[in-house]
Ligand code: DCP
């Protein structure tokens with residue numbers, strides 16, 4: 350039995366090497382192997398690497414070219430956002446059973462306010478004990494998705510986030526208030542949530558390397574170095590004082606604007622103008638409410654009521670009309686308007702307050718696509734058979750493209766449920782495969 354007081358805790362969870370773990374889940378042959386997910390083309394960037402690949406020094410945001418030279422035996426795969434989104438939804442559902450107040454930061458990461466879990470069966474079964482809740486979340490995520498999630502618990506968001514980072518991979522760490530100072534003391538200052546590479550470097554230049562040193566530094570000097578908002582906030586965080594509450598953003602999830610046309614339209618220039626006006630209005634509304642968002646989406650309904658949405662996630666939150674307009678335009682560029690558009694709209698989600706001077710967490714853009722309507726399954730063209738793509742064969746069932754060379758394609762027939770499976774080679778131009786997702 351633990352003697353830790355229940356309920357008043359902040360929990361931070363983060364899936365381990367998310368995209369790579371999802372690939373290893375669906376492709377059992379890759380389990381235990383170095384897997385790198387990202388842009389596989391000439392100028393591609395690594396989105397993430399499995400822990401096996403990290404041993405070779407491969408990291409997020411590194412060029413794929415460099416990753417290939419560090420880890421030639423690695424398996425390089427393009428991302429499958431639709432699948433990651435589906436897994437993310439399952440994980441968020443588990444989290445929602447442990448707390449009502451849940452703040453997702455990205456597809457694989459969230460804060461939970463344990464207090465808000467009172468009355469929920471899973472949280473009550475754990476008695477609100479942070480160790481038991483952490484175990485319960487980890488067990489349920491593993492059972493329901495097959496993924497490993499690391500959990501950190503503390504009295505504040507900053508400490509909870511540092512704790513989950515420290516617990517990685519596949520761990521749980523609860524930082525008790527009396528152990529907080531010792532826990533923070535020697536951590537490198539870049540690990541603190543909100544310290545990006547630039548602030549990190551500035552701090553190092555003035556001799557502040559650890560969170561402990563930051564905590565004892567002179568506030569006026571820090572403000573001069575990093576600006577008022579960031580300087581004060583970071584010093585507070587280093588002292589274990591985090592004013593930020595877990596905010597589910599339940600009240601406002603997104604700000605959007607849409608228009609239904611009287612007759613279907615396919616005039617690109619005209620639709621672009623409409624989109625520009627909508628995006629500007631959305632930006633104005635964000636600014637009025639003091640909000641900013643990371644994800645810009647364009648939504649479309651064709652004359653035959655097929656829906657389509659495209660979204661793009663920025664490294665940091667924005668409320669800038671020019672940025673929102675240009676992102677929306679970029680998304681529309683890739684959309685076929687010829688069937689005739691009945692409804693067009695722009696939305697901004699992933700909302701939060703703008704924190705000035707604090708650098709974005711992710712240096713890389715994620716582009717996601719979602720086709721909402723069910724399209725009849727058709728055969729994949731030879732060019733669609735790229736490495737990592739999931740395919741279904743009439744006779745052999747579900748598998749994934751392991752290798753493409755000359756006229757040939759090697760498909761490994763296995764799924765998360767089947768365990769490791771055999772590989773078969775096909776002539777690309779003759780093979781008949783359907784897409785899985
Ligand atoms: N991601 C990305 N580009 C980055 C960083 C991350 O596309 N520069 C994507 C891929 C990651 C996912 O976001 O799988 C989650 O990011 P994390 O920072 O949580 O990294 P991982 O989950 O991959 O690894 P871990 O959390 O174990 O360190």
Ligand code: MG
Nearest residue numbers: 363364365457
């Ligand atoms: Mg993660």
